[in-house]
Amino acid sequence: MSKKNSRRQFLKAGIAVSTGLAASNAVADDDPLITQKQTWNQELGSGVDERPYGMPSPFEVDVKRRSVPWLTADPVSSINFTPLHELDGIITPNGLCFERHHGGVAEYDPSYHRLMINGLVDKELVFTMEDIMRFPRENRTYFLECAANSGMEWRGSQLNGCQFTHGMIHNVMYTGVPLRSLLEEAGIKSNGKWLLAEGADASGMTRSIPMEKALDDCLVAFKMNGESLRPEQGYPLRLVVPGWEGNMWIKWLRRIEVGDQPWHHREETSKYTDLLEDGRARRFTWVMDAKSVITNPSPQAPILHSKGPTILSGVAWSGRGTIPRVDVTIDGGKNWNMARMSGPSFDKSMHRFYYEFDWNGSDLLVQSRAHDSTGYVQPTKDELRSIRGENSIYHNNGIQTWHINAKGVAENVEIS
Ligand SMILES: Nc1nc2c(c(=O)[nH]1)N[C@H]1C(S)=C(S)[C@@H](COP(=O)(O)O)O[C@H]1N2
Ligand SMILES: [Mo]
Numbered sequence: 001m002s003k004k005n006s007r008r009q010f011l012k013a014g015i016a017v018s019t020g021l022a023a024s025n026a027v028a029d030d031d032p033l034i035t036q037k038q039t040w041n042q043e044l045g046s047g048v049d050e051r052p053y054g055m056p057s058p059f060e061v062d063v064k065r066r067s068v069p070w071l072t073a074d075p076v077s078s079i080n081f082t083p084l085h086e087l088d089g090i091i092t093p094n095g096l097c098f099e100r101h102h103g104g105v106a107e108y109d110p111s112y113h114r115l116m117i118n119g120l121v122d123k124e125l126v127f128t129m130e131d132i133m134r135f136p137r138e139n140r141t142y143f144l145e146c147a148a149n150s151g152m153e154w155r156g157s158q159l160n161g162c163q164f165t166h167g168m169i170h171n172v173m174y175t176g177v178p179l180r181s182l183l184e185e186a187g188i189k190s191n192g193k194w195l196l197a198e199g200a201d202a203s204g205m206t207r208s209i210p211m212e213k214a215l216d217d218c219l220v221a222f223k224m225n226g227e228s229l230r231p232e233q234g235y236p237l238r239l240v241v242p243g244w245e246g247n248m249w250i251k252w253l254r255r256i257e258v259g260d261q262p263w264h265h266r267e268e269t270s271k272y273t274d275l276l277e278d279g280r281a282r283r284f285t286w287v288m289d290a291k292s293v294i295t296n297p298s299p300q301a302p303i304l305h306s307k308g309p310t311i312l313s314g315v316a317w318s319g320r321g322t323i324p325r326v327d328v329t330i331d332g333g334k335n336w337n338m339a340r341m342s343g344p345s346f347d348k349s350m351h352r353f354y355y356e357f358d359w360n361g362s363d364l365l366v367q368s369r370a371h372d373s374t375g376y377v378q379p380t381k382d383e384l385r386s387i388r389g390e391n392s393i394y395h396n397n398g399i400q401t402w403h404i405n406a407k408g409v410a411e412n413v414e415i416s
Pocket of ligand 1: 042095098099100101102103144145146147170198199200201204205232233245246248249250251252288
């Protein structure tokens, strides 16, 4: 059987079926998918020995990470984006988690991996992966969002697709050892107030992390969604810093130094600080505030049917807790409606929402607005700019607007 052929047949049939739907679900008696035999039920399919590691259907080839050429000066120090508009539920499949690395993907045998804890500790320690696996472990689901997510949109709408405006995020169930357990094994001296986490990749990335956070909910993780971390996500070991900006989640974690003050390295001074209108910059803006985006419809995922029952879907998250509520508007904010939350509501994890409505077939301006469990409400982009000015890149959690025209085509716009 030719894959191309069956796709063409399917597409043709798809048109027949959807006209059928518009005409109150009448069965089309000439539908070849019902009246004719198909290759896939005439021939045996492939056997169990052909997929030692399963891959998506060939019809899903467009579901992939994408990069933006003008944001990619060099692929080894760059970013690609999660295809949020192709996903549902709350978990990001491992092969679709966006990647951000500053010196390429380090790939090495995990038996060569070492994690050192040094500095202001009673006993400096070095762990192998086997040592780490012998500590009691936990399973927790968290989002990781790069602080630069939506950063290109500070001064106005720019990139046409939620993959590009909001795709520097993934949401994964991690298995790992609480960082607290490893620190307690080493014994923190009373003046040990900060950590420096360091990666083993060519960028040797480092970030300062306050001790309270390290002892609270950080994990040293080795599994994502049940299987080993992917090389691009820091195999064999990464730091998980729940709710805080992605840059702090050091991949290929090789060293934790305990100190009495922050180090003020590159990633917390020249990068990942927020430049204000008056030229001063905010530092240590670690927490990712509540944010949401409508993933469907969106510029890469237009509405394909004509007016009538329509499903709007999206994701919301907060670095400060859960998302009990998301509001949705389809008329640019004149009327707000409460979305329906569906799926588990975990702390500092992505949440899924839906809003089902009867589309009258005219233009729409759709927006979503997240409320988190602290009572914080996602701001508009103008509200953010009124306080932070227009120089920022990082921490843009403003409300996103898509314009949908009568043909269902969506575009990134801003309204004020
Ligand atoms: N060792 C190391 N850790 C790193 C980075 C890196 O380049 N090297 N990039 C950081 C940045 S800026 C982000 S946003 C996240 C991205 O994680 P991901 O590749 O799993 O999406 O990893 C962080 N940890
Ligand atoms: Mo990042």
